[in-house]
Amino acid sequence: MQTEFGSILKEWRKVRRFSQLDLSLEADMSARHLSFLESGRSNPSRAMVLRLSEALQLPRPTANQALHAAGFAAIYPSLPEDAPELAPVHQAIATMLDHHDPYPGIAVDRHWNVVRSNKGAEMLLAFADPGETINMMDILIRSAEMELIENWDEVAMLSLARLRTEILELGGDEKLSALMQRVADLDRVKNVDLGSINLNQAVIPTILRVGENRLSLFSTIAQFGSVQDTQAGETRIELMFPMDDETIQFFER
Incomplete structure (x- = not known):
């Protein structure tokens, strides 16, 4: 049996x-x-x-x-957010984000909820309601009918691919699956012409329209390799870098 x-x-x-x-x-x-x-x-x-x-x-x-x-004790801890043992982790996240200013940087949990951000990111996320939990995939969904992301189709297709990969790596995740389904069900996604998207570029940026400014950013994602806590170990830090002089000047101002 x-x-x-x-x-x-x-x-x-x-x-x-x-x-x-x-x-x-x-x-x-x-x-x-x-x-x-x-x-x-x-x-x-x-x-x-x-x-x-x-x-x-x-x-x-x-x-x-x-x-x-199998009858054995767990080896990976699941500590509360304010546990003293996690203070060095929180400090490391804060240091990475602060040192990345004025360019945007965020820390997200497994489900793409923003748990910390620097000043550069807060400027871009200023439209969110105070106290609201900001979810990066929710922002993508909400911006489908806006002009915030110039290359929205590319970003959406890449985001779907990332969500699929993460769900496979986790062996399934109800919240991530629900987010992926919400993105996939958008009419704009269903009407995307895949032939018009060039995924063979060396770098595929996110191009934002902020007022009269056209901001071109690409990201690197870092994750802790030695943190054993079940939640803190899944925190990812996304640092966004400018692709051109206009974007550099915007954030430096």
């Missing part, structure tokens, strides 16, 4: 598109042993759960779930 751990293992093997042989080679174990773990005929050791979690690149919360299902 298949165990809870066996079910998790089999589900994630399929998510990662591994055969049992593929995964056994990746985890340096026999395919027979892997088959027994999936079917529930064998129980894993703690070391084996961790090895398989690494081979499958399980998200930290899922790795905790797999450990619990």
Whole structure:
């Protein structure tokens, strides 16, 4: 009879598109042993759960779930936002964003909610209601009928691709899936002429219209590699860089 751990293992093997042989080679174990773990005929050791979690690149919360299902304690903490242990992480985020001024920089959580921003970004996000949780995908959706993003079609297609990738990496996520569906259901997305979008450019910027200013920005996204906390470890920092002199001058003013 298949165990809870066996079910998790089999589900994630399929998510990662591994055969049992593929995964056994990746985890340096026999395919027979892997088959027994999936079917529930064998129980894993703690070391084996961790090895398989690494081979499958399980998200930290899922790795905790797999450990619990196998009868072991979780290893990745889930601390409150104000936990003293996370103070260095918050300081690192603040330092990166502040040093990036006057150009826009934001920190977002797994679901693209803005958790922190610098002055350059706050200027661009000034239309949001005070106290409102700002979601970058929600901004994309709301701007579909506006002239805020000149190359909206390109940005929307790239955003959909990123959402699909993130959902696959996480093995599914209801909130991200709902955001992706909201974007995909927009009439403007359905009417996009894919042949008119050049995805072979070296850099695909986001081109914003702010008053009389045409701002061209591209982004780099950073994520913590050694933060073990299940939530803080998923925080991403997006730093936006100018593509031309007009954009540089706008933010420096």
